[in-house]
């Protein structure tokens with residue numbers, strides 16, 4: 001059998017989201033399957049609100065091995081699974097489902113994907129470091145949780161809606177020193193932080209000239225990380241680089257969340273370099 005042919009033995013995977021048209025996950029995972037010569041395939045499914053329960057039942061009925069879940073379904077999907085990994089439960093979102101003979105388990109690979117990317121691409125070791133998070137939405141939850149679990153000595157969370165920052169700080173409070181605040185309070189902590197992680201959509205395509213906070217105080221001992229990956233280099237990162245800070249873009253988080261999902265499904269080490277190449281080529 002040629003590995004790129006779909007046949008009756010092909011193990012199916014997919015991603016459920018709305019919208020889903022622009023997802024790079026199919027390109028990335030199909031390349032990974034080909035790279036390891038696995039008879040498996042991955043497709044995108046446009047699942048509308050109200051259809052998620054039936055779609056998850058379809059994973060069992062059609063014996064898909066694995067599914068990624070993306071916006072807006074990451075929370076609701078937890079109601080339809082048999083088991084939820086402890087970290088995913090604490091984060092409050094599932095982005096990866098593994099089907100073991102009809103038993104569906106939910107995981108969250110966004111946060112650990114982020115930390116692995118930060119380690120491998122920026123050479124940044126989280127343990128003992130102080131972090132400033134910008135944003136407290138769904139993506140920020142996984143990142144903040146994983147940074148705390150990895151041993152960050154403080155995680156400050158600034159957000160437009162301060163109550164959401166405080167809620168997230170309460171979630172990770174048992175793991176590390178944590179506090180929520182508004183953007184106007186950044187001045188109080190800026191001298192002690194080692195890492196800034198931007199987790200909002202500000203600066204994302206098409207609004208590429210936007211930047212969330214004042215960057216004039218950035219300096220060369222700082223690492224600045226942006227989870228936005230379209231564009232690959234945001235205005236925040238450009239300004240950080242101009243100040244001599246180390247920068248880290250968002251593409252790696254996407255690649256590594258996929259790599260962890262791939263590893264759950266296949267039990268094989270993900271071919272990360274090939275996955276990255278496929279995604280970059282698709283831009």
Ligand code: ATR
Nearest residue numbers: 135136137138139140159160161164199200201202
């Ligand atoms: P995601 O799952 O992508 O994180 P989300 O849960 O809707 O999406 O969270 C979006 C984040 O971007 C939030 O932190 C949001 O701030 P609020 O909680 O105050 O809404 C932030 N955000 C979005 N647009 C913003 C803007 N124009 N200025 C500041 N923050 C913004």
